[in-house]
Amino acid sequence: QKEVEQDPGPLSVPEGAIVSLNCTYSNSAFQYFMWYRQYSRKGPELLMYTYSSGNKEDGRFTAQVDKSSKYISLFIRDSQPSDSATYLCAMTPGRGKLQFGAGTQVVVTP
Amino acid sequence: GAVVSQHPSWVICKSGTSVKIECRSLDFQATTMFWYRQFPKQSLMLMATSNEGSKATYEQGVEKDKFLINHASLTLSTLTVTSAHPEDSSFYICSALDTRSSYNEQFFGPGTRLTVL
Numbered sequence: 001q002k003e004v005e006q007d008p009g010p011l012s013v014p015e016g017a018i019v020s021l022n023c024t025y026s027n028s029a030f031q032y033f034m035w036y037r038q039y040s041r042k043g044p045e046l047l048m049y050t051y052s053s054g055n056k057e058d059g060r061f062t063a064q065v066d067k068s069s070k071y072i073s074l075f076i077r078d079s080q081p082s083d084s085a086t087y088l089c090a091m092t093p094g095r096g097k098l099q100f101g102a103g104t105q106v107v108v109t110p
Numbered sequence: 111g112a113v114v115s116q117h118p119s120w121v122i123c124k125s126g127t128s129v130k131i132e133c134r135s136l137d138f139q140a141t142t143m144f145w146y147r148q149f150p151k152q153s154l155m156l157m158a159t160s161n162e163g164s165k166a167t168y169e170q171g172v173e174k175d176k177f178l179i180n181h182a183s184l185t186l187s188t189l190t191v192t193s194a195h196p197e198d199s200s201f202y203i204c205s206a207l208d209t210r211s212s213y214n215e216q217f218f219g220p221g222t223r224l225t226v227l
Contacts, residue, residue, distance in 0.1 A: 008151070036218075043114075043203050043218035044154070088153060096142065096207065098216060100153045 003027050006089055006101025015110050019076040023089035023101045026070065030091040030099070033065050035074045038086045038103065047087075048074065079108045112138045114206045116219035123194055124227055131189045131222045133204030139184035140206035144216065145177075148201045160187040194226045 006023045013019055021035075032051055036044035048063040050056045050072075056063045064073040072091075076083055089101040113136040123129050133143055141162045146154040158179050159167040166179035176198075178190040187206075191198055201223050205216040 006153075041201070041221065041223065043116075043205075043220045045218065046215065049215070096214065097144070097156065097159065102153045105151075 001026060003099050004089065004091060004101045007104055008102045010105040010107055012107045012109060013079055015079060015081060015108055017079050017108075019074075019079050019083065019106055019108070021074040021076075021087050021089075021104050021106070023072050023091075024070055025072075025091060025099075027091075027093070027099070028067075028070070029093040031094065032092045033063070033072050034090045034098070035061075035063055036088045036090060038088060040085075044088055076106075079106075081108050081110050084108050112136075112206070112208050112215075112217045114204065114217045114219040116202075116204055116222050118222060119220060120223040120225075122225045122227065125195050126193055128190055128192045129194055129224060131191075131202055131204075131224075133187045133189070133206070133219050135185045135206040135208075135217070138206070138208050138210065140187075140208065141184060142207040143181060143187040144205045144207070145179060145187075145189050146203045146205070148203060148221075150201075154203060157189075191224065194224070196226045199224055199226045 004025045034049045035047045038044040050065045053067045060077045062075040086103040088103040090098040115134045117132045143160040145157045157172045160181040162181045168174045181187040203221040205218045
């Protein structure tokens, strides 16, 4: 069993819809949770990070962490075609090595 | 955010040759850098952790004699793929750990696409 599970998609939504992404994990030691966006043939860029449980909002993006369920989510409101990318969740017990999910390919159609 | 560069961005080489990929942190010092490889439509797989001034730590299953890592300065780490073969063709991405951030954020380079003929 992988430490981090993420549905690879693809997930296709119409422009303006809410994109809902999630990951589950098995290692209860994970404390830091990140979401990265990766465009084709580019390196990942950090979108959101959350420490421990709770919600965090940044513009159109909301990240949620439920440590009791070992479940994290990313919501993208008012999705745009420019949001089309692969979204990777990542987590770490402390500082340093990240454990990535498989990545979910998102396609926002105009 | 901080900037990490990689060079070259893509390389094509013949089987049996060696290829060196550079990873630089441009506006911060990084005592720790990471090297990943990514196959099409797959996630990033950590290959090794590179520490300035000491030997790299390789993940299980990664051949240290094939993937040579040198972290000679606080802003530069290099990955050399020795005697490359077609199965080494992949997207190689580095990241640098920025200890100035509250949780030691990793900043990723743009990646290097290696094609071995």
